[in-house]
Amino acid sequence: MLSFFTELIQTEHNMLKVPECKRKGVMRMQENDAEKAKEAVLAAVRKVPTQLIVMVSAIILISIFFKPWVQVGAGQRGIVLNFGAVQKEVLDEGLHLRIPVMQEVILMDVKVQKAETDAAAASADLQDVTSRVALNYHIVPDKANIVYQNIGVHFKERIIDPAILEVVKAVTAKYTAEELITKRPAVSEAMRRNLMDRLLANNIAVDAFSIVTFSFSKVFTEAIESKQTAEQLALKAKRDLERIKIEAEQKITTARAEAESLRLQRANISPDLIELRKIEANMKAIEKWNGILPQVTGGGAIPLIGLGDVDKKNKP
Numbered sequence: 234m235l236s237f238f239t240e241l242i243q244t245e246h247n248m249l250k251v252p253e254c255k256r257k258g259v260m261r262m263q264e265n266d267a268e269k270a271k272e273a274v275l276a277a278v279r280k281v282p283t284q285l286i287v288m289v290s291a292i293i294l295i296s297i298f299f300k301p302w303v304q305v306g307a308g309q310r311g312i313v314l315n316f317g318a319v320q321k322e323v324l325d326e327g328l329h330l331r332i333p334v335m336q337e338v339i340l341m342d343v344k345v346q347k348a349e350t351d352a353a354a355a356s357a358d359l360q361d362v363t364s365r366v367a368l369n370y371h372i373v374p375d376k377a378n379i380v381y382q383n384i385g386v387h388f389k390e391r392i393i394d395p396a397i398l399e400v401v402k403a404v405t406a407k408y409t410a411e412e413l414i415t416k417r418p419a420v421s422e423a424m425r426r427n428l429m430d431r432l433l434a435n436n437i438a439v440d441a442f443s444i445v446t447f448s449f450s451k452v453f454t455e456a457i458e459s460k461q462t463a464e465q466l467a468l469k470a471k472r473d474l475e476r477i478k479i480e481a482e483q484k485i486t487t488a489r490a491e492a493e494s495l496r497l498q499r500a501n502i503s504p505d506l507i508e509l510r511k512i513e514a515n516m517k518a519i520e521k522w523n524g525i526l527p528q529v530t531g532g533g534a535i536p537l538i539g540l541g542d543v544d545k546k547n548k549p
Contacts, residue, residue: 299333308344310377313337319382323375341381343374345440348389350397354405356413363448364401368393368428369440376436384435392435400427411457413447420444 305311311324314337348368356362404423425442
């Protein structure tokens with residue numbers, strides 16, 4: 234067939250080189266060859282068995298309408314159903330074949346999901362507490378068929394939300410309202426452990442748990458604020474008292490040091506020391522004297538301070 238078309242192209246190329254009359258004759262020959270080729274193709278088609286055509290058509294129809302394959306995406310698992318019955322096999326990610334009509338594949342998401350819930354509870358001291366908690370969880374991949382068989386695809390509404398409400402109420406009742414605030418990490422950890430135990434029994438794994446917020450009544454909130462204010466004032470007064478005590482102790486220590494210094498000085502005073510201090514005072518007075526006697530009006534001797542004492546000391 235390929236050689237036929239090649240010769241046909243070559244003939245058309247040669248027709249450009251021949252005269253008009255010859256060209257018409259060549260064109261008639263080409264038309265005859267084309268008719269012959271058409272008849273040959275029709276004859277070959279007639280020789281194909283009808284059963285083969287029917288089989289090919291059936292395969293194409295089945296592939297289009299029944300889809301004998303299924304694709305499991307990332308973070309999913311395929312649950313195989315044989316006439317509605319859940320099978321033990323769990324399909325991993327990828328392309329898988331299935332038997333049309335008999336088998337059905339249900340896709341389940343096994344990625345980490347988030348559930349955020351509001352829960353009302355009462356504390357150990359009977360205070361109303363509203364909590365908002367967040368839970369990260371995922372279905373155990375190998376147990377996805379069991380989860381589908383026992384719970385279905387609405388496991389959040391049927392299992393997770395009720396478990397969160399129950400755990401929050403149970404743990405909150407063990408702590409006072411004040412302890413819920415001061416011991417928040419311990420409260421969060423207790424809730425996480427309880428949820429893990431409850432959900433793992435249903436083949437749901439807990440990845441993380443956190444308390445988003447605690448809300449109390451308006452009266453209790455104002456009482457807490459008043460208590461905090463009183464504690465801050467008491468702490469300030471205590472610090473002021475400690476500061477005053479320290480300052481008083483510093484003054485006492487200083488006074489004791491001065492008294493001890495005076496005592497030591499008195500203990501060291503002797504007649505010789507007193508006499509020495511007098512001599513030092515007289516010497517300083519003499520050094521300051523300019524040699525001129527003071528002008529004194531009236532009777533009496535001319536005073537000269539300490540000269541008599543100096544003379545006594547100079548005598549042998």
